[in-house]
Amino acid sequence: MGNLGHKVGFLGVGNMGSAILNGALNKGILGAQDILALDKVQERTSKLKDSGINIAKGIEELVEGSKTIFLCVKPQDSKEVLDTLSKCELGKRLIVSIMAGVSIGTMRRLLGLEVSIVRAMPNTPLLVGEGVTAISYNGHRREEHLPLVKAIFGSLGLVFEVDETLMDPITALSGSGPGFVFKLMEVFWEAGRELGIPEGMAKEMVIQTFLGAARLSKESQMELPQLREMVTSKGGTTEAGLKRFSELNLDRSLKETLKAASSRASAINEELSLKLTQ
Numbered sequence: 001m002g003n004l005g006h007k008v009g010f011l012g013v014g015n016m017g018s019a020i021l022n023g024a025l026n027k028g029i030l031g032a033q034d035i036l037a038l039d040k041v042q043e044r045t046s047k048l049k050d051s052g053i054n055i056a057k058g059i060e061e062l063v064e065g066s067k068t069i070f071l072c073v074k075p076q077d078s079k080e081v082l083d084t085l086s087k088c089e090l091g092k093r094l095i096v097s098i099m100a101g102v103s104i105g106t107m108r109r110l111l112g113l114e115v116s117i118v119r120a121m122p123n124t125p126l127l128v129g130e131g132v133t134a135i136s137y138n139g140h141r142r143e144e145h146l147p148l149v150k151a152i153f154g155s156l157g158l159v160f161e162v163d164e165t166l167m168d169p170i171t172a173l174s175g176s177g178p179g180f181v182f183k184l185m186e187v188f189w190e191a192g193r194e195l196g197i198p199e200g201m202a203k204e205m206v207i208q209t210f211l212g213a214a215r216l217s218k219e220s221q222m223e224l225p226q227l228r229e230m231v232t233s234k235g236g237t238t239e240a241g242l243k244r245f246s247e248l249n250l251d252r253s254l255k256e257t258l259k260a261a262s263s264r265a266s267a268i269n270e271e272l273s274l275k276l277t278q
């Protein structure tokens, strides 16, 4: 793609907004001339300006100049942003929100029932092009814009179209997921050190082990249990470790961890919905 003939707006170019924008630029999905960006933090926009990206002076100008608008501000800024957007003429524009916990219903109530909205839940590995993004859209979606949205997120990893009812569990699994994986890696690292492996070496080994296992599971024809069995010989070390894993009921603990995150996602959704529509 590139050189679309119309602009894609980015409202907020912090961690996630800039990662999405840069991913789309690097993969040639968008050209600098296709982007209109806005952020309160001037260092963020001046860097983009140096690469030839247009910078809007305010939300109104961003809306006027773009056909698709990515909302990449924190949920706590959603009220201000949605209030301002509700006063703009959105017409046939497509709003793509990555704000965690802000439902399509809440956005439609604020922006108008006719507005086309995509809600997306990306995750931080998107920063290195290995993200997972779940997207849902409302009934008034603009079909012609969707391929572009999918291509933009697709330039940064895998994209799944899902029913919005799955957003809370997905927020737990792939949204918060990297946080749980990092915690597991920290525990492995600590255990390695306690077992006498030098700190730096243990860290590199842990990172490569997670990376290697993830890649093997992606590239192999085998299912996860088969891959596990492949490492688990009878009477061996993996079997001894996994026996302790079961005795400690770690399966249950890990499932409880994800369930707690999913419940919290639902609660945040409700809190935000009340706050935004009051």
Ligand SMILES: NC(=O)c1ccc[n+]([C@@H]2O[C@H](COP(=O)([O-])OP(=O)(O)OC[C@H]3O[C@@H](n4cnc5c(N)ncnc54)[C@H](OP(=O)(O)O)[C@@H]3O)[C@@H](O)[C@H]2O)c1
Pocket (backbone or CB within 6 Å): 011, 012, 013, 014, 015, 016, 017, 038, 039, 040, 041, 044, 072, 073, 074, 075, 077, 080, 081, 098, 099, 100, 101, 121, 122, 123, 124, 175
């Ligand atoms: N991190 C994750 O794993 C993850 C996963 C999925 C979804 N998300 C979602 O991604 C969104 C963005 O997160 P982030 O970490 O990228 O946030 P961030 O780094 O804080 O970036 C947001 C940027 O938007 C700016 N901003 C806020 N209100 C604005 C306004 N009215 N006009 C112009 N600019 C404005 C902020 O400026 P100030 O700093 O001055 O406020 C900041 O520079 C969040 O809603 C989060 O829920 C994050």
